[in-house]
Structure formats: C-alpha cells, structure tokens
Amino acid sequence: MESRDHLEFRENTRILVIDDEARIRDACSMVLSDQGFEVGTAEDGDKGLAMIRAAHFDLILVDLMMPGLSGLEVLAIVRDKHPDTVVIVITGYATLEHSIEAMKKGAFDFIPKPFTPDQLRAIVDKAIRYNRALQDIADTQSRLKTLVNGLTDGVLVSDRNRRVVLANHAFLHYIGYHGEAVTGRSIDELRVGERLREMIEETLQMPADTFTEITHELSWETGEDQKIFLAKCTPFRSRNGDNIGTVTVLNDITALKQLDKMKSDFVSLVSHEVRSPLNSLMMQVQVILDGLAGELTDKQREILIRAYGKMAGLSSMVSELLDLSRIEAGLISREKEKLDFEALLSDQITFHKPAATEKRTSLELDIDGILPVIFANRRGMEEVLTNLITNAIKYSPEGSAIEVSAGMGNDYLRLVVADNGYGIPEEDLDRVFDRFYRVKDEHTRTQQGTGLGLSLVKSIVESHHGNIRVASRPGQGTTFTVLIPVAQAP
Amino acid sequence: MSDQQLILVVDDDTDLVEALAMKLESENFAVAKAYDGVEGFDKIKERRPALVILDVMMPRKDGYQLCDELKNDAGYKDIPIILLTAVAEAVNSTNYTHMGGKTTLADDYVPKPIDLDKLMEIVRDNL
Numbered sequence: 001m002e003s004r005d006h007l008e009f010r011e012n013t014r015i016l017v018i019d020d021e022a023r024i025r026d027a028c029s030m031v032l033s034d035q036g037f038e039v040g041t042a043e044d045g046d047k048g049l050a051m052i053r054a055a056h057f058d059l060i061l062v063d064l065m066m067p068g069l070s071g072l073e074v075l076a077i078v079r080d081k082h083p084d085t086v087v088i089v090i091t092g093y094a095t096l097e098h099s100i101e102a103m104k105k106g107a108f109d110f111i112p113k114p115f116t117p118d119q120l121r122a123i124v125d126k127a128i129r130y131n132r133a134l135q136d137i138a139d140t141q142s143r144l145k146t147l148v149n150g151l152t153d154g155v156l157v158s159d160r161n162r163r164v165v166l167a168n169h170a171f172l173h174y175i176g177y178h179g180e181a182v183t184g185r186s187i188d189e190l191r192v193g194e195r196l197r198e199m200i201e202e203t204l205q206m207p208a209d210t211f212t213e214i215t216h217e218l219s220w221e222t223g224e225d226q227k228i229f230l231a232k233c234t235p236f237r238s239r240n241g242d243n244i245g246t247v248t249v250l251n252d253i254t255a256l257k258q259l260d261k262m263k264s265d266f267v268s269l270v271s272h273e274v275r276s277p278l279n280s281l282m283m284q285v286q287v288i289l290d291g292l293a294g295e296l297t298d299k300q301r302e303i304l305i306r307a308y309g310k311m312a313g314l315s316s317m318v319s320e321l322l323d324l325s326r327i328e329a330g331l332i333s334r335e336k337e338k339l340d341f342e343a344l345l346s347d348q349i350t351f352h353k354p355a356a357t358e359k360r361t362s363l364e365l366d367i368d369g370i371l372p373v374i375f376a377n378r379r380g381m382e383e384v385l386t387n388l389i390t391n392a393i394k395y396s397p398e399g400s401a402i403e404v405s406a407g408m409g410n411d412y413l414r415l416v417v418a419d420n421g422y423g424i425p426e427e428d429l430d431r432v433f434d435r436f437y438r439v440k441d442e443h444t445r446t447q448q449g450t451g452l453g454l455s456l457v458k459s460i461v462e463s464h465h466g467n468i469r470v471a472s473r474p475g476q477g478t479t480f481t482v483l484i485p486v487a488q489a490p
Numbered sequence: 491m492s493d494q495q496l497i498l499v500v501d502d503d504t505d506l507v508e509a510l511a512m513k514l515e516s517e518n519f520a521v522a523k524a525y526d527g528v529e530g531f532d533k534i535k536e537r538r539p540a541l542v543i544l545d546v547m548m549p550r551k552d553g554y555q556l557c558d559e560l561k562n563d564a565g566y567k568d569i570p571i572i573l574l575t576a577v578a579e580a581v582n583s584t585n586y587t588h589m590g591g592k593t594t595l596a597d598d599y600v601p602k603p604i605d606l607d608k609l610m611e612i613v614r615d616n617l
Contacts, residue, residue: 272547275602280506282603287509290606292516315603 010036013128014056017041018048018074019063019090024113028061031117032124045069052082059127061111063090064098072102079106086131088123154229154250158200160243162187174229174250176222193220196231200246203233208241213375215336217253228254271322278315282308336464339378341371341413345406348385356393361400363389368407372486380460387453388417388480395478396421412466412483420477429472433458494520495617496537500530500553501545501574510543513606514613527551531559534566541617543609544596545574554594561595570616572609573599 015037017028025041032039040057042048045068052060060078064071075087089102089110099110108127111119145166148155154171158164164182167190172182175192182190187197199214206212214233219226230251235243285308287293289301296304349365356363385404392402402419424432433454461468464484472478497519501507504525511521522537524530528550534542542560546553553573560566573596597616600609 276503279602279604280503280509283506283509283606286604286606287512290513290516292512312603 010128012038013058014038014040015059015061015124016048016051016057017061018043018045018066018071019061020044020066021063024063024090027117028120031120035121035124037124045071045074048074049077052078052085056082057085058131059086059088059124061088061090061124063092064102065092072105075102075105075107084131084135086127088127152252154248154252156187156192156248156250157245158187158248159245160204162200162204164190165245171248171250174222174227174252193218196233196248199231199233200248203235203246204243206235206243208237208243213336225254227252228257268322271318275315275318275322278311278318282311282315285311336375336377338373339376339381341374341381341406342367344378344381345385345404348382348389349404352386352389352393355390356402359393359396359400360398361393361396361402363393363402364404366403366405368405371406371413372408374413374484374486376464376484377460380463384457384460384482385415385417387457388482391453392417392419392421392478395419400477408486411486413486415482415484416479417482418477418479423474423476423478424470424472425474429470432470433468494518495540496520496522497613498522498524498530498533498537498539498542500524500527500533500542500548500556502526502548503545510604510609513610517610519613527553527556530556534560534569539569541570541572541613543572543574543613557594557596570597571595572597572612572616574604575599575601 015032017025017032017039018041019025019028020043022043025043029039029041040051042051044066045062048060048062049069051057060074062071062074071089075089078085078087086108087106089099089107091099091102091110091112099112102110108130109123111123148166148168151168152170154174155166155168156164156171157166164185164187167182172178172190175190177190187200195216195218199216203214212234216231217228218231219228221227230253231248232251233246233248235246238244285304288296289304289308345365345367349363353363389402389404396402396419400419400421402417405416405418407414458468461482461484466482466484468483469481470478471481497514499507499510499514499521500523501510502525507523507525511523514521522533522539524533526548530542530544531551533539544553544557557571557573560569560571573594598612600612
C-alpha cells in the first residue's frame with residue numbers, strides 16, 4: 001500500500017536512463033514507469049546530455065561503458081552544469097575500481113549489472129529521497145533569506161567563532177556598514193560596536209541550561225541621527241545543547257522612546273502644575289485648622305476636615321499617575337539583567353515594613369531553599385513586588401498578616417504574596433487585572449487608586465514569559481502567585 | 491524675644507511659605523523667607539539661621555544644588571537642612587535605589603503634602 005503523497009512525489013520526478021543496451025533501457029523504463037516516475041531514455045551520452053539541457057531531470061542512470069561519451073564523462077558534465085541532478089552509475093562489469101572512481105567524481109551511488117527490479121527500485125528511491133532533502137534545505141534557506149531580508153528589524157546570525165552567517169539589509173544599514181559581502185567575515189570587521197560585540201560574546205558563553213536571551217538598550221549614530229535600539233541576543237544550540245551560534249535582533253525604538261518621553265514630560269508637567277498648588281492649599285487649610293487664623297466653629301472645622309481629605313486624595317492620585325508614567329517609560333526597553341532575587345525580596349520587605357507596621361500588620365518573608373539568579377528586568381520586578389505588597393497592606397484590616405514567599409519548582413521561580421485581609425468578591429476576581437478596573441465595596445471606597453497597578457503587574461510578568469494567578473475568599477484573604485521561568489527552552 | 495531661634499524657609503510657592511511661617515511663628519520661632527535657591531543662599535549668609543527648610547524644585551537654583559553647596563562649605567555645613575520633597579522624589583531621598591536612588595547630604599526630609607505637626611517634630615529634633 002502506497003500513500004497518495006508518495007505517488008504524487010513520484011509523478012513529479014523525472015528520471016533519464018542512458019544506456020547503449022536497449023534491453024536495459026526498456027527494463028529500467030518499465031520498472032520505474034510502473035512506480036509512477038516519468039522516465040526518459042537515451043542510447044548514448046550525447047543524446048542524453050541534449051535531453052538534460054532541454055529539460056530538468058531529477059535523476060540520471062548512466063551506463064559507464066558506452067560507445068562515444070563514456071559514463072564518467074557524462075557524470076562530469078552533469079555534476080558541473082546541473083548540480084541539482086543526482087547521478088547513479090550502472091557498472092557493466094562489477095569492478096570496484098570503476099564504481100569508486102565514479103563515486104569520487106560525484107555519483108550518488110552505483111548499481112552493478114545484472115540487477116533485479118527490486119534493487120533498482122530501492123536505489124532510485126534512496127537517491128530521490130536524498131535529492132528531495134537537499135532541495136528542501138535549499139528551499140528553506142531561500143525562504144529564510146527572503147524572510148529575514150524583508151524584516152524591518154536588523155538581524156545578524158553568527159557562528160560559534162563569531163563569524164557572520166547571515167546579516168540582513170536592515171542590520172547592515174543600522175550599523176552603517178556599506179562594504180563588501182559580509183558572510184564568513186568576523187563580526188569584528190563589521191565594527192558593530194563594543195557593547196554589541198560583548199553581548200554576542202556573553203551569549204556564546206551561556207551555559208546550555210540557563211538564560212536564553214540578553215537584552216540591552218543601545219544607542220549610536222546612524223547616518224545623521226542618533227538612534228536607540230533594543231538589541232536582543234539569543235544563542236542557538238545543537239542537538240546536544242552546545243551553543244553553536246547567536247542570533248542578534250536590533251529593533252529601532254527611537255520613535256517609541258521619543259513619543260514616550262513626550263508623554264512623560266506632559267504627564268509630569270501637568271502633575272507638577274496640579275500638585276504644587278494642591279500642596280500649598282493643603283498647608284493653608286492645615287494652618288486654618290490649627291486655629292492660627294482665628295477661632296473656628298465646629299461646623300467650619302468639620303467642613304475643612306472633609307475638604308482636606310478630598311485634597312489629600314487628589315494629591316495621592318496625581319502622584320500615582322506620575323509614578324505610573326515613569327514606570328511605563330522604564331519598561332519600554334525591558335532590559336534584562338541577572339537578578340539576585342533573594343536580595344531584591346529582602347530589600348522590598350525592608351522598604352514596605354514601615355507602612356505595614358503603621359497598620360499593625362506583620363510582613364514576613366519566607367524563602368524556600370536557594371533561589372537561582374534569574375534573568376529579569378530589575379525595575380519591573382520591583383514594580384511587581386511593590387504593587388502586590390502595597391495592595392496587601394492597603395486591603396487588609398489592622399492587625400493582619402502578610403506573607404511573601406518564594407521558591408523553585410519545575411524550572412519556574414514561584415513568588416507568592418498572601419494576606420488574610422478583606423479578600424476580593426468572586427464576581428470581581430477575573431477582572432482585577434483589567435486596566436482601570438477597581439473593586440468597589442465598603443473596603444475600597446476609602447482607598448485612592450488608579451486601577452492600573454495590577455494590569456501593569458500582569459504585563460510585566462507576561463513580558464518575562466511568566467504567569468500570574470489570583471485566589472481569594474471574601475473575609476479570608478487574597479493570594480497572588482507569580483511564576484517566572486528561570487531558563488526558557490530555545 | 492531675643493532667644494527666639496531663626497528658621498529660614500525657602501520655597502518658590504509664596505502661599506506655602508506664608509502658611510509655614512504662620513505655623514513656625516505660632517511655635518515661637520523667628521522666620522526668614524526666601525523664594526528661590528539664590529535668594530536662599532544670600533539670606534543664609536546675611537542672617538545665619540539656626541535651621542533651613544528647603545524646597546527641592548525651585549527656579550534659578552534648586553534645593554539639591556543649594557543643599558550640596560552648603561554642606562560642602564565648612565562655614566555653613568553645621569546648619570541643619572530639612573528638604574521638602576514632592577512625593578515622587580521622596581523615594582529618591584533615601585538610600586533605597588528604587589527610582590534612580592538619589593541621596594543627599596540633607597539632615598532630614600519631609601514629603602509633600604506636608605504634615606505640619608510632623609514637620610515641627612523634625613525641626614525640633616534637628617535643633
């Protein structure tokens with residue numbers, strides 16, 4: 001039983017048999033046509049070559065001993081002019097020397113006369129498969145080259161000796177290279193810049209089971225302009241895990257950075273212009289409340305206290321917006337570095353302890369075993385922890401307990417922030433990560449917030465190919481679990 | 491009243507300076523006022539206050555710069571300085587490197603919006 005694929009594969013395959021013996025030509029033609037191949041025959045070398053010139057053949061069976069051009073001569077011409085054609089030689093007298101000579105000159109295989117139809121089928125099938133594999137590789141390479149050259153990102157592929165395997169137009173343009181073809185040259189000759197060279201070096205040195213990506217924000221002049229790039233360098237590995245080269249991608253983030261700076265400038269200008277007068281308003285109200293501008297009636301005092309509360313709310317809202325615009329700006333490039341997560345965690349605990357203590361809430365850190373050094377964006381990770389811990393403090397009554405724990409499991413760093421506070425109602429649980437979404441109940445009414453914290457946390461975690469989950473029971477507490485992969489499979 | 495200690499308030503927001511002055515005077519301090527860093531330095535030279543309350547964001551010369559100059563000048567480095575910082579900058583005034591980690595030579599800082607009672611407490615602690 002032969003599959004349809006197999007038949008189609010043969011139908012599109014053309015085989016030429018060149019032999020001066022009509023008996024052999026006819027036998028081969030019959031056996032191979034039966035198989036579904038398209039078969040042509042020629043009685044001598046000259047006629048055979050004329051047919052090959054006229055139309056492509058995938059495979060040629062050629063007799064070594066023929067009047068006129070010999071099989072070896074035909075072989076030499078075919079190898080030279082039609083490298084995609086596979087040649088099998090038919091050896092009339094089974095002498096090893098002739099066969100070996102033919103193989104040395106580029107024949108794929110040889111078949112000694114006399115042969116059975118089965119032998120012929122087997123050897124032809126093997127040759128066709130080999131030829132198809134070669135063609136697939138050539139197709140893939142061509143497809144890859146077209147794809148890579150079409151990208152607006154700059155791409156550089158180098159081997160383990162830091163020689164260029166491939167560099168697309170965008171890459172050469174970005175580094176300002178306008179010289180000769182680069183394939184095979186050392187990356188030093190490209191003058192890619194100190195930092196990029198170090199990145200490639202560092203990537204090649206990466207142990208097989210660790211970090212798979214180095215990211216940096218780099219800046220240099222391209223033509224007239226100062227450009228900012230996000231450079232990402234990844235090793236590629238052989239089947240047994242050795243680094244055999246690197247892929248470097250340059251993403252031009254100049255426009256993004258400019259836009260972001262404009263946004264940040266605007267937000268900070270507005271915030272500053274709003275916050276300064278608010279601050280002085282609050283001072284003035286405090287001075288009046290202190291009775292420094294004369295005695296107050298109870299009613300006046302009550303109204304002023306409420307006004308002061310509203311101002312304080314506005315003021316912290318403005319601060320939060322300002323913080324957010326800074327954080328988002330810092331996260332654009334997502335530069336990653338080796339992070340000592342344990343140190344980062346204890347820093348965070350120290351930092352948030354006073355706020356917790358003020359609410360008579362305990363804040364404990366529990367680290368299970370030794371945490372590996374992970375590869376992450378420092379500011380991003382700080383932001384994740386700050387948000388989760390601040391929320392836990394904010395949404396727990398006085399005298400609660402918050403536990404931050406971390407450990408390893410299945411190549412993931414597991415980080416858990418658990419409180420025994422108010423909890424989140426079930427209907428709100430799957431929306432807490434939405435932008436601007438805020439749970440509205442009696443516990444949150446008094447809390448100021450933009451509703452952006454958790455959505456920011458989620459996007460940071462996801463940019464690290466991680467995952468965040470929340471579990472909660474109203475009245476019993478909330479647990480956030482973050483998983484960050486330690487080493488990503490290439 | 492000659493034993494009243496002199497406190498210099500430097501801030502570009504005149505309303506805030508006035509409010510602060512009222513509070514300080516009610517606590518029996520003498521108050522000098524300046525509205526930017528340059529003027530602040532002149533007032534320090536002229537009147538030699540016992541303590542300076544210094545805003546960070548100001549025209550002409552900001553609070554960080556003035557603080558730096560005073561603390562690096564043998565003649566003035568003993569005058570305690572309390573920085574007034576907006577909330578976003580407050581984090582920078584500690585050693586914690588959260589947002590760029592700015593440390594200053596100031597003796598203490600109070601985040602804005604200012605809690606007047608807390609400020610008075612800090613003023614007394616530094617005198």
